Amino acid sequence: MSDTSANSVAFVRTEQVPPSPPPFQTSGPVKWAKDNLFSTPFYSVLTIVAAYFIYLILAGILPWLANGVWGTTSLAECREVLDGVSGGCFSVLSERWNQLIFGFTYPSELYWRPALAFLIMFAAAAPVLFFKLPRKLLIITALFPFVAYYLIWGGTIFTPILALLGVVVGYFVYRRLVAGSFAAGFFGGVAAAFVVWIIGGMLIPENANETAMLQAVPSRDLGGFMLNMMLGVVCVSLSIPLGIALALGRQSNMPLIKWICVIFIEFIRGVPLITLLFVANVMLAYFFPPGTSTDLFLRVVIMITMFSAAYIAEVIRGGLAALPRGQYEAADSLGLDYPQAMRLIILPQALKISIPGIVNIAVGLFKDTTLVSVISMFDLLGMIRGPILASTEWNGVYWELLGFAALLFFVVCYGISQYSQWLERQLATDHR
Amino acid sequence: MNKSVFFGALTVAGMAAGVAAAGTLDDVKARGKLNCGVTTGLVGFAAPDANGEWNGFDVAVCRAVAAAVLGDATAVEFVPTTGKTRFTALASGEIDMLARNTTWTFSRDVDLKFTFVGVNYYDGQGFMAPKELGVSSAKDLDGATVCIQTGTTTELNLADFFRSNNISYEPVPIETNAEAQQQYLAGACDVFTTDASGLAATRATFENPGDHVVLPEIVSKEPLGPLVRHGDNEWGDVVRWTLNALISAEELGITSANIAEMAAGSNNPEINRILGTEGTLGEMLGLEADWAMKAIAAGGNYGEIFEGNIGESTPIGLARGLNAQWTDGGLLYSPPFR
């Protein structure tokens, strides 16, 4: 029977048939669209609605961008050029570029100084942001505040040098004393730095500012996006150590210190930033010694730093609480005292957990620097709402200016949050 | 300034002792700069131009005082203030004087303890409406939506006016002049109210100023003038008499053009006293003998400042009106220099 079956078959295929392509319906873009866009009737409706929505937005914005006018000197001129066609008057950006970035009172011949400081900032931030870079680069980071201060404010070079000297002396005193106890080292270092500053402050000649190499610029003249950047960078950097101290204080088992920290944190977190800025603007002046005056920039920095420190303290407290109890006990059983345990065991881990939270706070804080426009400081938004929109030439150019401000903030904040996500993945050492 | 930031930081740490509170005049001389509070921007009165240079009618007063005290009309630090911050800025010593169209009122003088040294502009609150609305009097505004720039006495006057005329309205308070303009032009409010001078200044920035009318009613008295803190009479005298010097200069015909010639000596003893060639008025104020000459030379006499910044030849186009010399039927009347 076996041969009949062999013979009864006319043709036996000797090789595999090449697989035919899947039906048109189940492959390629069509399948993708079916799976991802039209899988159920409800989703199909959603897709169509979303597509129409996107079309509406693009139809509004694209011609406006494409027909944009650059290079006119006033809105009226710009409207003439456009001649009824819808289009943006982007000339306001090019014409007022310097004002938007540097404010309207920063001397125009000195723009290179903040710009240079801005560039150095990247070099200074790099070793902090990317751990793989050589640690030697941290020297740039350590020097950056003094260099940036000198570049932006100018004046006598003695001030930043003196400040640096105080920090260096303080550091050496700290290193010397820290072997005995952390507290002695810390307070000794701070005291030494203050001694240097006070003695040095007396030595700086009275007219040093007039004879300085870089022309001094009062901080009232700062403005534009530069002001937002400066407030953001300065306040975030200052508030991290303060936030750590507050978080540790809140965890402390010394009731007095604990309650001081709790009240401070809850008070600051309970009020809007704008009221704190009002305090900086209209109240704080009454709390300084009579006859002295501190400029508004410094007052605002103090308030914003306190504000973000309270929030950062809560994030770090979360990090501290998330550490297993065993870590604390292990540190104790090794015989480490409190500062050592914190520095070597607890904080490195707690801070690692807190980094995404801290970055979130930093982004939020940077966005909140726009609130200073409400208290008559001319940051980016202040420039737009005040001098530029009030000027005869550009009275009525809202979308271009607000869009520009939104874009600038978006680029910076989105960049930071992307970095934070990248960092989170880098630091994820646990096994999931 | 960077030093003050640095020492400011020390102050916060409680390490630096306060500077002994000397008189404002000595402070200004020691500092070499006058800190003058102005508005955040009102074209014609005080506004930064495209180069960041402050210009305007109020600014000119600051410059005149700086010229009188320091001999340099550019030695002024302009501090932009809002309606909210101006009084604290002055009371706390952040600024030496405030020249920010501020109305002289009883409570500001007595309760808030400021000294108004005089009046540099007699103003009154008015209304502006689009021509197409067909409104000819503020009494026709029953039910209208009114944009107000906050921070002055405007809100109170408005409430009083509508209350006493028994008509209703809807107030829309707005922080900055730019935003008030935006809302008014977009038709979000029917009328815009602020001081008549401010209305003229705002209208001047419109694309078609002719489409808008300023209604005839002036609903309040708004004597605007520079002010200083109570209790420092020497400094108050300096600012007061600088302002008076500007006004007297116009009355006596001293202009920035002929001042050099007049300073050489003239037949009019009052001119000589003002310009310091006769008598010791400057010394009495604690200033140089030629203080008033410098103040007048800085921007001209009152009339020149007015014409140059807000007068009829400028886009703002204000008539002198009440602000003419008393000899021309106005209210400007400087006490004699004697």
Added chain:
Amino acid sequence: MSTITDPPQGAFRLSMLLNDTRYRSYTFQFIALILLIAAFAFLGSNLISNLTAAGLNISYQFLGTPAGYDINQTLIDYSSQSTNARAAFVGILNTLLVAFLACVTATIFGVIAGVLRLSNNWLVSKLMSFYVEIFRNIPVLIWIIIIFTIMIAVMPGPRAFRGDEPSASMILNAVAFTNRGVYIPAPIWGPGSMVVVATFILSIVGVIGYRRYATKLLYDTGKLLPMGWPSLAILIVPTLLMFLIMGRPIGLDVPELKGFNFAGGIKVGGPLIALWFALSIYTGAFIAENVRAGIQAISKGQTEAAGALGLRQGRIMNLVVLPQALRVIIPPLISQYLNITKNSSLAIAVGYADVTATLGGITLNQTGRAIECILLLMLFYLTISLSISAIMNVYNNSVKLKER
């Protein structure tokens, strides 16, 4: 009388204050106390000497004097003759109003965007990611101003409704969108209207009772009654019948153009709408992220287990995922509500009369009492924040996983 178990009673030495852990914390606290007192004394003495130098005093008498200004949107009776305290109270109510409205809508936006972002629909989930990123990364103040500007510049003014060929018209002849706000009809309560309202309230009670009954039936017998349509019917039909029986006692006061503005109806002011919308769409982006994180925190096994039990997609969401996700979502949600309340202080940028604009704005400007006004303002926000935190703590404790 010392026994051997007593620790060695060394004489107290001064150095023990620093080196002995039993005393060290007292030393530190003492130092902290001294520093605290010194700081307060320093600031206090500065304040007093500054105030005396300026001849000022701290006094709250201004609260009792007439405010003298008008407010455009008030929930309670207010005129320019009312006191500053009442003006502040009007502001407080306005703050609470916009905060409440924005919390509700922000939650709706956030939940929709958060769920849709996880959907399988590629276009929609990308669109939602775009929404979340763009709103989270641009300052809320800019959004408030942008939305207010849209409101002012795009919506027609009341003038556009006038004339023979108006360029704008009212929707259904009842609702008008203008750049001053939205005018909607107001109900007129005629005689007998109370009966209708009472019927409506009874219907609500009826709906709740029906749903309870249906749930009980489901758990007891496994029989599933339909929920949606009957509830709706119970809610509407009796009220509608009663409305017709009583002879239509509730009328509508439709807004109409009169003079400069629309008259009649209820006006929802432009600043309120702009602030409300801006806050809810901005905070909605944050809530969307919280919702997404909450849903993703529920392990996939839960969904699969529910699926294995034969539950439908909607029921899996409602009965299994959401109840568990809520535990994760609610705490950050409450802090977003707090943020809305605090961000509502930016009303100052659009001229909405919240407490920052009345007490911290016009009252402060007019009376010049900066310190007093700002202290009161902070006290108000602090009270709100602390009470919301307290509620949140109670909630957190009640939903805490009870394990071990």
